[in-house]
Structure formats: C-alpha cells, structure tokens
Amino acid sequence: MRVALTPPALKRDRFCTVVSVTDTGDGDLVSFEGIDDLTAAEDITGCYVLANRDDFELDSLDAAYTDLMGREVVDERFGSLGTIVEIMSTPANDVWVVEGDRYGEVLIPVIEQVVLDLPDTGTISVHVMDGLIDMDK
Template sequence: MEFLRVGQLVNTHGIRGEVKIMANTDFPEQRFAVGKQVWLEHPTLVEKLPLTVAQVRTHKSTLLIRFREWNNINQAEAFKGAWLIVPEEEEVTDEDDGFFFHQIIGCQVVTTDGMQVGRVKEILPLPANDVWVVSREGKADLLIPYIEDIIKDVDVKQQVITMEWMEGLE
C-alpha cells in the first residue's frame, strides 16, 4: 500500500499531548477533521502508528492537534519530526482539474517561451500562497510563488509546469 505525507509533527504544545503539525496538504480542514485517522511514520517505529484526531485548531501557520491515543506530552515528545501519512486512495480534491503536492514534486518546469527551468523538488505551504522550490542544474534553487500571474499551466499527466518568467524571480 502506498501512503501520502499530509503533515509533519514539528513540536509538542502544552502538557496534555497536543502537538504542532505543519500541514502538507491542500485540504487540512478535511484531512485533520475530528474523527479522521492518520498514521504516524517515524524511524523509531517498526510499524506505522494509527492516530485519531480528537481536537484541532489553527495556531499561526500550524495546526494544534490532540489525538485520542495521547493524553500527555511524554507520549508525543519522542515523535518530533515524524510524518503523518494516509493511504494514497484517501486523496482529497474539490475540483476535477485539481492536483496534489506529491503530483507536483518532480515535474519539469518550463517557461511560456520554451526555456527549461528545472524540476520541482519541494513545496513550501505558506499562508499567502505556496512556494515551489525548483532545482536547477548548475544554479541555486529557484523559489516560484504559486500564483496565477506566474504559473500558467500544470499538466500532471505529462509532468510539465508552464510558467511566465517575471523580473525579480532570480
């Protein structure tokens, strides 16, 4: 079974087992709704640990989540840096032409005039808009904001993203 990374446990919060999660999904309100199950993946675990969302709230750019299975900080502390994952068949979308983070990673980026830019290696989910990190051969990584003025087309089947080059990107 294949899994998707939907968030990362970045820290604990308080003493009652609540944790800070950096969401890695376009639909955190659906993915981390009360009652939803996710699995914890961490190098110290032999098997993935199932966790059920008991409470969730937004805090700055993270989510504060309490899982039913944890009721104190000691249960969560050892798992800082762990990934929260879900089975791939649980993908969530709200539109037919939508796409997911994992479908963007590895896509070739080209400009509207055909210039090869590089490949998307990471997505930084930020409050204003996501930023796509593009790895370029022989050059520093390029940070591209995911906004309509720049990203003109995303073809996940062909693994090609077409962008409008703008002054100041480099």
C-alpha cells in the same frame, strides 16, 4: 485514520490512530489514541507522521497543490528550470519554488503573465520575468 510514526521506537507502537485534528491558527493540533499524557506525547516529539494520501478528503485546491509537486517547469527562453519542490502562499499570489541543476532555486510567481501553460499532467510552460533567474550559476 491510521498513521505511522517514524523513526520507530522500540518501546512504542509504530502505528497509531488519529482521534481528532484541531486548527489552532498556528497549525494543527493532532490527538492520537493512546497518547493521553505529557510523557507519552514527549515520546513522539520530533517524529514524522506518515499517512496515506487516499485517507484524506482533499478539496480540489489541495489536490491541485499535491499534483504540482515534482512537475517539470520549462521557460520559453531558458529551457528546463527544474521541478516544483514547494508551493508558497502569499497574500498576492502563490509562488512555486523550483529547483534544478542549471539555475539552482528559482521562485516562480503564479500569475497570468508568467504561467503560460498549466496542463493537468506533464511539463508546465512559463515566461520568467527578467531578474528572477541568477544567470551567474
């Protein structure tokens, strides 16, 4: 897979090829073609790796996560809460981090009692439990 490193540096290629990916338990260890020693690795420390989504073999769960990002979340009582900006996985259930202008950051537990309608596209309907929204905003 060919990826871009950003920000680009003047003394190295902007693009490189992923040779291997190893799950270390704490994250993934990615090996790049041409990055064979500590000096070369230090040169790309702090860079972001940009890849084309179509280059990944996503299982249905991974695809579902990425498809949720940016979707609007609307509560039956409070109206629009904002959009999903992050999905946190917890032992009990996933939690959507929703950010909006009116209520700021709202954490939505992804459970049957809260998520009322989750269509393939468009707005997601929820019933926010008491105490999850800071009404002082």
